[in-house]
Amino acid sequence: MTTTTSSADQLPVLEARAVTKRFAGVTALDSVDFAVRPGESMALMGENGAGKSTLIKVLTGVYQPDDGDLLLSGASTRFAWPLDAQKAGVSTIYQEVNLIPLMSVAQNIFLGREPRNRIGLIDFRRMYTDARTLLDTYGIEVDVRRPLRSLALGIQQMVALARAVSINARVVIMDEPTSSLEAREVETLFSVVRLLRDQGIAIVYVSHRMDEIYRVCESVTVLRDGRVVQVGSLAEIPRVELVSLMLGRSVDRVQRSGATAFGATHSSDAPPVLVAADLSRKHQIDGIDIQIRPGEVVGLGGLLGSGRSETLKAMAGVMQLDRGSVTIDGKAVRSGSVPAAIRAGIVMLPEDRKVEGIVPNLSVRDNIVLAALPRLSRGGFTSRRNQDAVVDVFMKRLHIKASSPDQVVSELSGGNQQKVMIARWLAMNPKVLLLDEPTRGIDVGAKAEVQALIDELAGEGLAIVLVSSEVEEVVEGSARVIVLRDGSMGTELDGAEVTEQHLLAALAGAAEPMNSAPERPGEGR
Amino acid sequence: MTQGTLTFSLPRRGAALAVLQRYGVYIAIAVLLLYNLFFTPNFFALDNFRTQFVQVVPVLIVALGMALVIGTEGIDLSVGGVMALAAAVIPLYIGYGLIPVVILVILVGAFIGLVNGSLVALVGVQPIVATLSLMVAGRGLALLIANGQLKSVTDPGILAVGRGDLAGVPFSVIIAVILVFGVALLVNRTTFGKQLMAVGGSRRAAELSGLPVKRILLLTYVLCSSLAAVAGVIGTARLGASVPSTLGNLIELSAITAVVVGGTPLTGGQVRVIGTVAGALLLQFISATLIKHNVPDAYSQITQAVIILLAVYIQRGRTATK
Known part of the structure; x- marks a missing residue:
C-alpha cells in the first residue's frame, strides 16, 4: 500500500530556522533548524539536556528565541506568548493533562x-x-x-x-504522551494520532520509547547538546544508528580505551550477595531480575526513561513495589523501606545530589555521619570522638577537600560534595552500593577519582551497581551490563560482550529485526 | 553559642551583613540597654530587671519549642491554644497536688502536639494549616472545659511557681533557664537534634539516608506543645487565675518573632537556642522601654512588626550571599 501523505514537497506548516537560545551563558539551542509538514509525524529525539524541551517551548511561545526565525506556513511569525501559538494552531499535549x-x-x-x-x-x-x-x-x-x-x-x-x-x-506537539498510559490506551491514542495525520495535521512526537517512535512516526529530528545531528526518514535510520546519534557514539568507530579511570573490570564467582527478582511497579518497571556478586561491578544500561533509576530505587527501598523481592545473602529485605534496605546493607547514591543527597546547611562532618549517627552516638548523645574517627578516615581516603570538617557542605565543589555522599554510605559498611550517575556534573579530576574509587571498592569485595548515561563509563567500569528497555529486561552483556558496539545495539533493542517501516495510515485497524 | 569563630573572607559589605546576621540581635539589645541607661530612670534597678525576666518567661519557653519546629521547616500556631487548655485544666485537677496537675497538663500539651505532628508527618498537611486548626480548636476546647469562666487559683504550690523565688531568683526564671539548657543540649549534642536539623535542611535527603523522618517530626511537635503547656502553667501561676479566654493570645506571633530575630531561618535546617533567648529578651526590652516612656501599646505591636520584617530581610541577605 503506497502512502498518500508524501509530504516532502509541501511547505512546512511550522518551521524553526537557525534558532538559538541561551540561558545565563549556556547555549541550550545552537542554530537549530526544525520543520514539520502537514500530515507528517515527526519524532523529536535526544537524551537529557539535548534541548528537546527548550525547542518545544520556543515552538509554543513559552520562550523567545535569542536568534533565528519561526515560520508558519512559510510566513515569518513571532509567538510573544503561548496564547499566540495556540491561536496560530500550535497545540501541545503534555504528559499530565492540563x-x-x-x-x-x-x-x-x-x-x-x-x-x-x-x-x-x-x-x-x-x-x-x-x-x-x-x-x-x-x-x-x-x-x-x-x-x-x-x-x-x-x-x-x-x-x-x-x-x-x-x-x-494544525500542529499538535505531544510530549511523552504515553508515559502513564496502559497498553490498551496507547493503542487508542495511536489510532487517534493516525487519524489526525490523515486529516493533514502535523504531529511532533517526543518520546524515549523506540518502539513507539517507529510505529507512529515517519521522520525524525535528533538533537544532541543543543544541535540538530540528524533529520531524516525513520525508514532509512536503523535503531542502532538512532541510538548512536542520540548518544553521540559512532557505531563503527574503533573504540579507544582508557577514556575513564577504571582499571580492571571486576567479576566474581562468589554466590550472589543481592538477588532481586521480578521487581515491578506500574508504569515504571516490569519484571526486572538482577543478581550481584560481592566484588562485582554490574552496569545498568538503558536510555532515558528505561527504568534504570527506578530499578535502583526499588532495590534501595525508596520505591514501593507492586511485585517482586530483594534478598541479601538469602534473607528477604522489606520492600519500600529505606531503613530496612540500609540495615540489610543496600545503600544508594541518588541521582540528584543537590536535592536528594546533601543537606546543604549542615557541615561536612554532619553530612558524612548523617546515616551512621545513631551508631556513633551513646545513649542518644552524639560523640565528637566517634564521629571524628569516621570523618577523618573518609576525608583522607576520599581526598575530600574542605577547609575543615566544620565547613558547610554547600560551599564545596560538586565533586567534593559527591565524595561526601559516598563517604556517608561507606560509613555504613554496606554490602551493596548502588550508584546513580556518580560522576554527573563533577569536574574531570573528581570524576577520575570517583571512578578509581569504584574500582578500589569492588576490589575490596563490595558489590556495586553502576548507572551512567555515559557509555564509556558503563563499558569500562562494568564486568557485566544489564540493559533495560522501556522498564523491562533487555539484553544482558557479559565479559567480552561488554563493548560499546554491543551496548549500543542492546540499547536500541536490535535483538529484533531492524524494524524500520512505520505503520501507514489505515493499516492494522 | 557554638558557632565557632568568624572568618571575614567576604567583601566588606558582605562582612557587615554577616556580623549583623549573626550578632544583630545582641547589638540591638546592647543599643537598647545603653539608651535606657541614659534616658530611662530606674531602668537599671534590680527590681525592674526581675520584672522583665519574669514577664518574658512564657514567651521564651514557647519560643524554645517554636525554634525546634521552625528548624524542621515547620511552624506551630497552636501554642496559644495549648496554653489556654493548660489554664482550663489546672483548676479542675489542682486538688490532686501540684506535681500531678503539672504532669497532666504536659500530657494534654503532648497530646495536642501528637495531633499536630500526625497531621504534618503522617497525613502530609502543611504545618501552618494543621496547627491553625489546632490553634482554634485548642482555645475552643479550653473554653468548653472551663465553661467560659475565669477561675481564681489559690493553691499555694502553684502560686509559688509564679511568685516564689530562690535566693531572690524567681522560680519561673529558674525553670526557664533549665529549659533553655535542656533544649540547647538537645539541639547541639544529641542524635535527635542533628536529625531534626537534617530533616529541616533537606527532608528528601534525610529520608533517603534512612532517617526516621516521621518520628522526628512527631517528636518535635510534641516537644513544642509540651513546652507551651509548661508556659501555660507558669502564666496561670503568675496571674493566680485560670483565664482560658486570653492566656497565650497571640503568643505564637511573639514566639515566631523571637525565633526569627534570634537568627533561626524560617527555611529550616538550623536552630539557634541562645539567639532565641536573646530575641525574646529584645522584644521584652522594647515593649518595656516603650511602656516606660508612655508610648501606647499599639505602637509596641507596630514596632514588633517592623523588627520581624527587618530580621527576615537581613536573613534573606544571608541566603543571597551564599
Missing part, C-alpha cells in the same frame, strides 16, 4: 466557546451532542457528561487531543 478535572468532558472540550441558546445561556443539549459527535470521529467512547477526573488518564488525554484539534489545530 484540563479542568471537575468539569464534564463536554465542558472541557468547549471551554471558552460554549454553544449558546437564544438568551445567551449555555446550550447544554447541543454541547453534549457536538462533543459526542466529535469524540465519535476518533472512536472514543465515553459519557460526555461525566467529570473529566472520573475517567482513565488515557481517555483524559484523548479528550485533550480532541479539544486541541477542534480548536483549528
Whole structure:
C-alpha cells in the first residue's frame, strides 16, 4: 500500500530556522533548524539536556528565541506568548493533562466557546451532542457528561487531543504522551494520532520509547547538546544508528580505551550477595531480575526513561513495589523501606545530589555521619570522638577537600560534595552500593577519582551497581551490563560482550529485526 | 553559642551583613540597654530587671519549642491554644497536688502536639494549616472545659511557681533557664537534634539516608506543645487565675518573632537556642522601654512588626550571599 501523505514537497506548516537560545551563558539551542509538514509525524529525539524541551517551548511561545526565525506556513511569525501559538494552531499535549478535572468532558472540550441558546445561556443539549459527535470521529467512547477526573488518564488525554484539534489545530506537539498510559490506551491514542495525520495535521512526537517512535512516526529530528545531528526518514535510520546519534557514539568507530579511570573490570564467582527478582511497579518497571556478586561491578544500561533509576530505587527501598523481592545473602529485605534496605546493607547514591543527597546547611562532618549517627552516638548523645574517627578516615581516603570538617557542605565543589555522599554510605559498611550517575556534573579530576574509587571498592569485595548515561563509563567500569528497555529486561552483556558496539545495539533493542517501516495510515485497524 | 569563630573572607559589605546576621540581635539589645541607661530612670534597678525576666518567661519557653519546629521547616500556631487548655485544666485537677496537675497538663500539651505532628508527618498537611486548626480548636476546647469562666487559683504550690523565688531568683526564671539548657543540649549534642536539623535542611535527603523522618517530626511537635503547656502553667501561676479566654493570645506571633530575630531561618535546617533567648529578651526590652516612656501599646505591636520584617530581610541577605 503506497502512502498518500508524501509530504516532502509541501511547505512546512511550522518551521524553526537557525534558532538559538541561551540561558545565563549556556547555549541550550545552537542554530537549530526544525520543520514539520502537514500530515507528517515527526519524532523529536535526544537524551537529557539535548534541548528537546527548550525547542518545544520556543515552538509554543513559552520562550523567545535569542536568534533565528519561526515560520508558519512559510510566513515569518513571532509567538510573544503561548496564547499566540495556540491561536496560530500550535497545540501541545503534555504528559499530565492540563484540563479542568471537575468539569464534564463536554465542558472541557468547549471551554471558552460554549454553544449558546437564544438568551445567551449555555446550550447544554447541543454541547453534549457536538462533543459526542466529535469524540465519535476518533472512536472514543465515553459519557460526555461525566467529570473529566472520573475517567482513565488515557481517555483524559484523548479528550485533550480532541479539544486541541477542534480548536483549528494544525500542529499538535505531544510530549511523552504515553508515559502513564496502559497498553490498551496507547493503542487508542495511536489510532487517534493516525487519524489526525490523515486529516493533514502535523504531529511532533517526543518520546524515549523506540518502539513507539517507529510505529507512529515517519521522520525524525535528533538533537544532541543543543544541535540538530540528524533529520531524516525513520525508514532509512536503523535503531542502532538512532541510538548512536542520540548518544553521540559512532557505531563503527574503533573504540579507544582508557577514556575513564577504571582499571580492571571486576567479576566474581562468589554466590550472589543481592538477588532481586521480578521487581515491578506500574508504569515504571516490569519484571526486572538482577543478581550481584560481592566484588562485582554490574552496569545498568538503558536510555532515558528505561527504568534504570527506578530499578535502583526499588532495590534501595525508596520505591514501593507492586511485585517482586530483594534478598541479601538469602534473607528477604522489606520492600519500600529505606531503613530496612540500609540495615540489610543496600545503600544508594541518588541521582540528584543537590536535592536528594546533601543537606546543604549542615557541615561536612554532619553530612558524612548523617546515616551512621545513631551508631556513633551513646545513649542518644552524639560523640565528637566517634564521629571524628569516621570523618577523618573518609576525608583522607576520599581526598575530600574542605577547609575543615566544620565547613558547610554547600560551599564545596560538586565533586567534593559527591565524595561526601559516598563517604556517608561507606560509613555504613554496606554490602551493596548502588550508584546513580556518580560522576554527573563533577569536574574531570573528581570524576577520575570517583571512578578509581569504584574500582578500589569492588576490589575490596563490595558489590556495586553502576548507572551512567555515559557509555564509556558503563563499558569500562562494568564486568557485566544489564540493559533495560522501556522498564523491562533487555539484553544482558557479559565479559567480552561488554563493548560499546554491543551496548549500543542492546540499547536500541536490535535483538529484533531492524524494524524500520512505520505503520501507514489505515493499516492494522 | 557554638558557632565557632568568624572568618571575614567576604567583601566588606558582605562582612557587615554577616556580623549583623549573626550578632544583630545582641547589638540591638546592647543599643537598647545603653539608651535606657541614659534616658530611662530606674531602668537599671534590680527590681525592674526581675520584672522583665519574669514577664518574658512564657514567651521564651514557647519560643524554645517554636525554634525546634521552625528548624524542621515547620511552624506551630497552636501554642496559644495549648496554653489556654493548660489554664482550663489546672483548676479542675489542682486538688490532686501540684506535681500531678503539672504532669497532666504536659500530657494534654503532648497530646495536642501528637495531633499536630500526625497531621504534618503522617497525613502530609502543611504545618501552618494543621496547627491553625489546632490553634482554634485548642482555645475552643479550653473554653468548653472551663465553661467560659475565669477561675481564681489559690493553691499555694502553684502560686509559688509564679511568685516564689530562690535566693531572690524567681522560680519561673529558674525553670526557664533549665529549659533553655535542656533544649540547647538537645539541639547541639544529641542524635535527635542533628536529625531534626537534617530533616529541616533537606527532608528528601534525610529520608533517603534512612532517617526516621516521621518520628522526628512527631517528636518535635510534641516537644513544642509540651513546652507551651509548661508556659501555660507558669502564666496561670503568675496571674493566680485560670483565664482560658486570653492566656497565650497571640503568643505564637511573639514566639515566631523571637525565633526569627534570634537568627533561626524560617527555611529550616538550623536552630539557634541562645539567639532565641536573646530575641525574646529584645522584644521584652522594647515593649518595656516603650511602656516606660508612655508610648501606647499599639505602637509596641507596630514596632514588633517592623523588627520581624527587618530580621527576615537581613536573613534573606544571608541566603543571597551564599
